[in-house]
Amino acid sequence: MATGEVLEFHGVSKRFGAVAAVDDLTARIEPGAVTGFLGPNGAGKTTSLRILLGLVGATSGLATIGGERYRDLRHPLRTVGAVLESSSFHPGRSAAGHLRVSALAGGIPLTRIDETLGLVGLADVAGRKVGGFSLGMRQRLGLATALLGDPGVLVLDEPTNGLDPEGIRWIRRFLQALAAEGRTVLVSSHLLAEVQQSVDSLLIIAHGRLVYEGGIESVVPADEIATVVDADDRDALRAAIEGAGYATDERRTGLAVRGADTAAVGRIAASAGIPLTALQRKGPAFEEVFLDLVSGVRVHPAFAPEEDSR
Numbered sequence: 460m461a462t463g464e465v466l467e468f469h470g471v472s473k474r475f476g477a478v479a480a481v482d483d484l485t486a487r488i489e490p491g492a493v494t495g496f497l498g499p500n501g502a503g504k505t506t507s508l509r510i511l512l513g514l515v516g517a518t519s520g521l522a523t524i525g526g527e528r529y530r531d532l533r534h535p536l537r538t539v540g541a542v543l544e545s546s547s548f549h550p551g552r553s554a555a556g557h558l559r560v561s562a563l564a565g566g567i568p569l570t571r572i573d574e575t576l577g578l579v580g581l582a583d584v585a586g587r588k589v590g591g592f593s594l595g596m597r598q599r600l601g602l603a604t605a606l607l608g609d610p611g612v613l614v615l616d617e618p619t620n621g622l623d624p625e626g627i628r629w630i631r632r633f634l635q636a637l638a639a640e641g642r643t644v645l646v647s648s649h650l651l652a653e654v655q656q657s658v659d660s661l662l663i664i665a666h667g668r669l670v671y672e673g674g675i676e677s678v679v680p681a682d683e684i685a686t687v688v689d690a691d692d693r694d695a696l697r698a699a700i701e702g703a704g705y706a707t708d709e710r711r712t713g714l715a716v717r718g719a720d721t722a723a724v725g726r727i728a729a730s731a732g733i734p735l736t737a738l739q740r741k742g743p744a745f746e747e748v749f750l751d752l753v754s755g756v757r758v759h760p761a762f763a764p765e766e767d768s769r
């Protein structure tokens with residue numbers, strides 16, 4: 460069984476002439492989770508992934524997979540699988556034929572061909588020419604190629620680009636299952652909604668710089684979130700919430716609870732046996748915070764310049 464590896468960027472920068480495509484990127488990606496690499500077009504995601512995979516050299520800094528640079532890995536195809544683009548298949552070759560070429564080149568047992576085709580749901584079309592494949596089928600074939608060596612690390616650049624909702628849902632579940640097996644899954648996207656629903660952890664990059672690193676639930680700072688909740692027995696509800704350690708504020712529409720999300724407040728009410736008449740989240744939307752972070756209007760506390768402590 461493949462084991463996930465930690466991925467690390469240590470002060471990675473890449474310049475293309477006057478353009479700083481990646482600017483002093485330091486980040487750590489853990490196994491056992493799907494990590495989203497989110498940023499607008501041109502933010503530097505693809506360049507960062509290419510540096511990690513040894514396809515382009517960094518101007519400075521170091522990117523490692525399990526502590527090693529890609530080029531120093533003893534078994535690269537068994538360590539990391541990548542899908543960077545989906546259009547590079549020879550149209551006249553079958554799906555199985557493609558995997559055969561990759562398996563032979565990588566010294567991977569040919570029995571993996573049928574196994575990976577089965578994994579990605581292409582077993583029935585193994586002998587069909589790729590020229591007639593839909594975009595979704597090509598994405599699946601790209602994934603099958605990446606999985607041939609049963610790697611513990613998967614790196615995918617915009618895997619849901621151009622897919623229909625069913626294809627997006629399939630990839631999302633597939634990646635979550637791979638992470639649940641303990642693999643490291645890093646997936647880039649410029650689509651906020653996509654990442655928001657499908658990743659456990661998040662890196663946000665803008666103009667080559669990291670502007671957020673952490674759990675998806677912490678993107679909106681907890682102290683900006685409030686929950687407004689109400690019950691026929693408002694006094695009992697207030698007592699239960701305050702008993703759980705949260706302060707409440709009386710509003711016309713109910714009690715405002717700072718620093719607690721709807722799930723937390725709902726749980727408190729349920730365990731106190733209080734039926735709710737309203738439960739509503741208040742505070743900035745994830746998208747609003749994301750746009751502020753990438754435009755620089757907002758700086759996440761962890762990335763704020765150090766304050767003068769005098």
Ligand SMILES: Nc1ncnc2c1ncn2[C@@H]1O[C@H](COP(=O)(O)OP(=O)(O)OP(=O)(O)O)[C@@H](O)[C@H]1O
Nearest residue numbers: 475478480498499500501502503504505506507649
């Ligand atoms: N080979 C190259 N030569 C010159 N400039 C480049 C090269 N590759 C990338 N760039 C520039 O570096 C910056 C970052 O590009 P990159 O492709 O890494 O961004 P991205 O976040 O992956 O964007 P997208 O979502 O559009 O793919 C852009 O300004 C891009 O034009």
